Amino acid sequence: MTADPLIRLDGIRKVFITDEVETHALSDIQLDIHEGEFVSISGPSGCGKSTLLAILGLLDAPSSGHYSLHGKGVGQLDLRERARLRNREIGFIFQSFNLIGDLTILENVELPLVYRGMPPGERRARALDSLEVVGMSHRANHLPSQLSGGQQQRVAVARAVAGRPAILLADEPTGNLDSTNGESVMALLKDLHRRGSTICMVTHDERFARSSDRSIRLFDGRVVEEGHRADI
Amino acid sequence: MSRLKQLARSLIRDPKTSIPAMLLLGIGLGGLVWMLALRRSLLLRSLPVAHPDRLVALWNGRMDRPERHGTPSYGELELFRTGHDVFEGVAATDPTQGNVAGDTPEFVHLERVTANFFQVLGVVPFLGRDFSSADETPGQSEVLILSHGYWMRRFGGNPGVLGSLLDLDGRPHRVVGVLPKDFHTPLGSQCFKPLAVSPAQRANFGAHYLRVFARLRPATTLAQVRAHMARFGDQLAVLQPEYASDLTAGRYGYGCNPLIEDWLGSGLKVLAALDLAVLLLLAMAVFNASALLVARASARRQEWTVRFALGATPLEWRRHVLTEGALLGLGGALLGLLFGHLALSPAGQAMQWGLRDLPLDGLRLDAASISAAVILGPLLGALCALASQPATNLGQAAREQGRGLLGGQRNLRRGLVLGQLALAAATLGVAAWLQGGIGLLLAKDPGFQPKGAWSFRISPARDVLQDPGRFNALQQQLLDRLRQLPGVKAAGLFNNVPMTGFKSDLGMSALGSTERLGPQARGAGPGSLPALGMRFRRGRDFTEEDDPAHPRVAILTRGLASACFGSADPIGRQVDIGGPVTVVGEIDDYLEFGPGQPAPMVFYLSNAQSGPLWYRTLHAVIRTDGPGPSEELMREVLREVSPGLAIHHFGPLEANMNAILGPQRMIRAFFSAFAVLALLLAGGGVFGLVAANTSERRGEFGVRSALGATTRDLLLMVLQESTRLAAMGGAAGFLLGLALTRGVQARVVELPDPGLLGPLGAAVLLILAALAACLLPAFRAARVDPATALRSE
Structure with a gap:
């Protein structure tokens, strides 16, 4: 691994404060993710996996600690700069696909490029390329409701990679799929990884966790176990 | 009964939907109840006799x-x-x-x-x-x-x-x-x-x-x-x-029409305009309430999925939503009765402002109006609820919801709000058209100068009217005394001043011509036409010498002179008005029947030559330099001239113009009030729609935010969607408004066409109001916390 990681989390804590209760979702997280790595995060429900992923994806800010992307701290960025960074550097894949029902498949994939301000011709070509990669270009003009769950998740992957982000963040990408479709989506992610994509995936499934280069296990908001594929 | 209790409890637990829905139905039904009570009261009171439907007015005419x-x-x-x-x-x-x-x-x-x-x-x-x-x-x-x-x-x-x-x-x-x-x-x-x-x-x-x-x-x-x-x-x-x-x-011939039309007069036209405004308001309220109930049904889809899983049938669902709607409608009817009752008295007062002769005091809701509300309320409520039934079965809808973010009923709700916006724009358009049309009427040159002139009337006894000597002496004394008053520039006496609605067609023709004309016949004394500000085109005014001892003379309006003599100079020519009469003057055409009617052909005969039978009432006009004279002063003058005579209809001449436009002004006032209400309802409808949509789409906003959308992007997106909806509603309303104004023009109130600017402005105003209404929910949507939104997904 190179010395400068793509992402570095240093002493990250996240505390949710409701009326009278203080919940420590994450405590003292130290994590480096290097370019080209496939990292999986697992752990029981409520252990902080999704919170960690939200912080990694700049959707949420830590209560304390330092987060740097490409060696630059992101803690002081305002909402607009965080949105810009999210758009260019991060690709999201959600458990429930989260395709926008009013948009066609192609329009869904184009969406991050729209927010980037890319000219229509270029973004259409880029989106079709991405759909080609996931094997869904033939359904470009369909609506999400016309697709099966596995197909919707493939489109979600295409959307995530269309912007050529620095890292793909996948939150339980197989959680809403049957085993066949789950395997298929995992094969797709592994293929992307082989082509050079950096991936950080939250999963419950130990089989899929074992597919990653490095596996991190969380419990009560702390990293309790970390191992490389060779160790597992 | 326990089912009803459950329904009532469910409505009470969801006050965000049930209270606005009931209020909306209440407003719509309130308007209807108000209208029915007003109509029934007017019809019953205007002809309070046995079997009024068997009474007809008989008339002659062209x-x-x-x-x-x-x-x-x-x-x-x-x-x-x-x-x-x-x-x-x-x-x-x-x-x-x-x-x-x-x-x-x-x-x-x-x-x-x-x-x-x-x-x-x-x-x-x-x-x-x-x-x-x-x-x-x-x-x-x-x-x-x-x-x-x-x-x-x-x-x-x-x-x-x-x-x-x-x-x-x-x-x-x-x-x-x-x-x-x-x-x-x-x-x-x-x-x-x-x-x-x-x-x-x-x-x-x-x-x-x-x-x-x-x-x-x-x-x-x-x-x-x-x-x-x-x-x-x-x-x-x-x-x-x-x-x-x-x-x-x-x-010439004879015709008839129901007597109530004659006795109610322009009141019927006002009622027709109010019918239209009330129906528009009711439709808007129904659309708005339907949209709310659609939102409620959509929000409870999960509950019904469970109920179906537990064995509920589609019939059960229909019964449930219809009963729920009927309950809401009943609540709306009770509110409507309250609103209608509260609005009735001010409406009566407002109508008396425009239609003074109608008995409109102490209006009350009658049994028929109350029954109508109690029957119609639940029916309308059920109708609104009927719209909330899902297009597909609930199981399918639930699956769609899980896969994407397209709400199954969002389009239906959008359509309902679109309809509501169109109705509001149409109501506003009609109000703007009325405003513009009346503005044009008021800007018309009346052909004389009402400003600065005051008038009053006296009604001498018939024996005075039938005695030319006494009648002419009374006129001369009154005129002399009025002209002596300080500040009086001019004074005149007429058998009628313009814009009182008085009609007196009289057959006449150019002497020797066979073409009979039916101009308005009027009488005036020396100096009277200038006192009224009439403009002489040629010839002279009446003089003291135009008395029974001299040949009869007449002054014609330009239109009548042209009809009699073409482009030739009418001065010195003769017309046949029950004998030869010499034309001595020609005045500009003027708006005898007010700005809403074309200038008629009119001839004036000298008061002293016109014969006292023409007179029921003598109209005096005084033009002053400064402030107008007081009624008490006029009473004093009259006491000196003829102690037994009462003065009546004292006031500035301009009041005649206001009075003659009373029905139009009242229709405008009522329509404007309804337009404001429509604007509020439409604004509320858009607010509700955007708030509900953005709330449902929180997850989508979270996804968009995760994909890099900024707050500005999301705000613009919501505003663009709302603008599109508002523009479509405004455009549809503009077209509907145009159609309605044509209908109002043809059937209710004739006004000059002020053009498209008013209705167009109304549509733009509605679009702006709709955008203003969606700003708050749009800002809320744009500031959604993506992490929270995605977590709740």
């Missing part, structure tokens, strides 16, 4: 202009009385004025009526007796029947008034009866006396001044009466051959 009803002569009344096949009875009235003697002479509306007037109407005096045919004999002792209101006010409701004498126009009249409390005539007349005419007058077909009506035999239709009226024309041609050519050419 058959090609049936909207201009003429007043029949006594000869024609007798002709109508031969129509036993269709009429149970035919009666007539000659509305006039009188002066009741007292410390201060009192002006009263007096009607001279045929002896069978009350009998044909079906009104029995509350006290005393009705008129008998013996009372119609000229020279008999004069008798009076008083209205209930006048009896209460002047005599304190003393039953001993019967048999007492009342000094009316200087002659003793014996009071023989008092009318029931609820009976009013359109003029609100206080006194009624028999129409005593000589046998010669009964056979007179030339003097047209009666308002005639008839009671139809049971089961007689208007079509049968109209056919019968044509036969009267045939009889007239035999009795009066000079009418034959006009009858054949359709320039």
Whole structure:
């Protein structure tokens, strides 16, 4: 691994404060993710996996600690700069696909490029390329409701990679799929990884966790176990 | 019962939907209840007699202009009385004025009526007796029947008034009866006396001044009466051959219409406009409430998925939503009754502002209006709820919800709000059109100068009117005294000033021509036309020498002069007005009937030469330098000139213009009020839609945010969607508004077309209002926390 990681989390804590209760979702997280790595995060429900992923994806800010992307701290960025960074550097894949029902498949994939301000011709070509990669270009003009769950998740992957982000963040990408479709989506992610994509995936499934280069296990908001594929 | 309890509990637990839905239905139903009560009260009070549907007004006039009803002569009344096949009875009235003697002479509306007037109407005096045919004999002792209101006010409701004498126009009249409390005539007349005419007058077909009506035999239709009226024309041609050519050419004939139309007059048009406004409001309320219930059903889809899983059937769902809607509708009906009740009294007052002669005080909701609300409320509520049924079955909808973010019923709700926006834009468009049209009317050059002029009226007794010497002396004294008043620049006397609604068609022609014209006939004294600000085009004004000792002279409006003599100079030429009359002046055309009507052809005869029978009332006009004269000063002047005369209708001449446009102004006022309400409802509808949509789409906003959308991107997206919706609604409303204004123009109120700017502006205003309404939910949506939004997904 190179010395400068793509992402570095240093002493990250996240505390949710409701009326009278203080919940420590994450405590003292130290994590480096290097370019080209496939990292999986697992752990029981409520252990902080999704919170960690939200912080990694700049959707949420830590209560304390330092987060740097490409060696630059992101803690002081305002909402607009965080949105810009999210758009260019991060690709999201959600458990429930989260395709926008009013948009066609192609329009869904184009969406991050729209927010980037890319000219229509270029973004259409880029989106079709991405759909080609996931094997869904033939359904470009369909609506999400016309697709099966596995197909919707493939489109979600295409959307995530269309912007050529620095890292793909996948939150339980197989959680809403049957085993066949789950395997298929995992094969797709592994293929992307082989082509050079950096991936950080939250999963419950130990089989899929074992597919990653490095596996991190969380419990009560702390990293309790970390191992490389060779160790597992 | 337990099901109803469950439903009521479910509605109480969701006040965010149930209270606005009930309020909306309440507003719509309130408008309807209000309208029904107003309509019923007006119809019942305007013709408070037995079987008013069997009463018809009979009139003469040009058959090609049936909207201009003429007043029949006594000869024609007798002709109508031969129509036993269709009429149970035919009666007539000659509305006039009188002066009741007292410390201060009192002006009263007096009607001279045929002896069978009350009998044909079906009104029995509350006290005393009705008129008998013996009372119609000229020279008999004069008798009076008083209205209930006048009896209460002047005599304190003393039953001993019967048999007492009342000094009316200087002659003793014996009071023989008092009318029931609820009976009013359109003029609100206080006194009624028999129409005593000589046998010669009964056979007179030339003097047209009666308002005639008839009671139809049971089961007689208007079509049968109209056919019968044509036969009267045939009889007239035999009795009066000079009418034959006009009858054949359709320039003269007889017609009829329900008496209520005559008695309500422009009130019917106001009611028609209000009907339209109320229906638009009700439709908007139903659309808005439906959209809310659709949102409620959508939000409860999960619950119904469970219920279906537990064995509920589609029938169960329908029963549930319909009962829920009916409950909401019932609540709306109760609120509507409250709103309607609260709005009724101010509405009555507002209508009296425009339609002064209608009895509109103390309006109340009646049983029929209450029943209508209680029946219609649940039905409308159920109708709204019916719209909330999902297009697909619930299981399918639930699967769609899970896969994407497209709400199954979002389009339906959007359509409902779109419809509501269109209706609001149309209402606003009509209001803007009315505003523009009335603005154009008020900007019209009236052809004279109402500003700075004041007028009042006096109604001399008939014996004064019929004595040229006394009448001319009265005029001269009054005019001299008025001109001596400080600050008075000019004064004049007329048989009628413009814009009072007075019509007096008189047949005339250029001397030697066979073409008969029907211009308005008026009388004026020397200096009167300049006092009114009339503009002379050529010739001269009347002078003191235009008296009975000299040849008769006339002043014509430009339109009449052109009709008689083409482009030739009319001065010195002669016209035939029951004999040759020399034209001495030509004035500009002017708006005799107000800015809403085209300038008619008018001729003026000199007061001293026109014959006193033309006069019922003398109109005085004073033009002053500074502030106008006081009514008390005018009373003082009159006391000096003729102590027994009462002054009436005192006020600035401009008030005539306001009064004659009363119905139009009132329609505009009501429509404007409804337009404001429509704007609020539409704004509320858009707010509700955008708030619900953005709330449902929180997850989508989270995803968009995760994909890099900034707050600005999300805000713009919501605003763009709302703008599209508002623009579509505005455009549809603009077109609907145009169609409605054409309908209003054709059927309700004639106004000059102010063009498209008003309705277009109304559509733009609606779009802006809709955008303003969606700003808050749009800002909320744009500031959604993506982490929270995605977590809740």
